[in-house]
Amino acid sequence: MTTLKIHNIETAPEASKILLEQSFKANGMIPGLHGVLAGSPGLLEAYQTLHELFTQSSFNKEELTVVWQTINVEHECHYCVPAHTGIANMMKVDASLSDALRNRTAMPTEKLQVLHDFTLKVVRNRGHVTQEDLDTFYDAGYGERQVLEVILGLSQKVISNYTNHIANTPVDAPFQKFAWSEENVEA
Secondary structure, X not given: OOOOOOOOOOOOOHHHHHHHHHHHHHHOOOOHHHHHHOOOHHHHHHHHHHHHHHHOOOOOHHHHHHHHHHHHHHOOOOOHHHHHXXXXXXXXXXXXXHHHXXXXXXXXXXXXXXXXXXXXXXXXXXXXXXXXXXXXXXHOOOOHHXXXXXXHHHHHHXXXXXXXXXXXXXXXXXXXXXXXXXXXXXX
């Protein structure tokens, strides 16, 4: 099992220290993922910037959760699925939405289902979607901006999911109660 170093403020490269300090101020702790990303100051900064940009996108809290968790579950990220379950709880997203995403079951509304399906197509087909896929997305009330914002969310999740796979990042204590693995998905 591959692991990478999880830095703290003292062990991080100089250029990562201020970023980890900002992470601590924002989260009350340094998430393990941020500690791993600190090994590359540019990657940590990119991740934090993409996270901020995606949270400021046109998506509401349920839609943010759908994009994040659709990608996390598809990538089978042992770290991000529980972390984003906890984040969804903090954002007061209905737990039934998180459960549906974690268990690969139907979304509670047709619009969220279309967002979920479109996000999966972008991930699985590496961005190769059809005009029919786009038309279905547009008919649900989304537009070109949201197509591009799905790509923004995917950019953030590629950084975190792939890093966690390589680093085998331990799930942070506040999110351990939301532990997840593909083997535990309800049939």
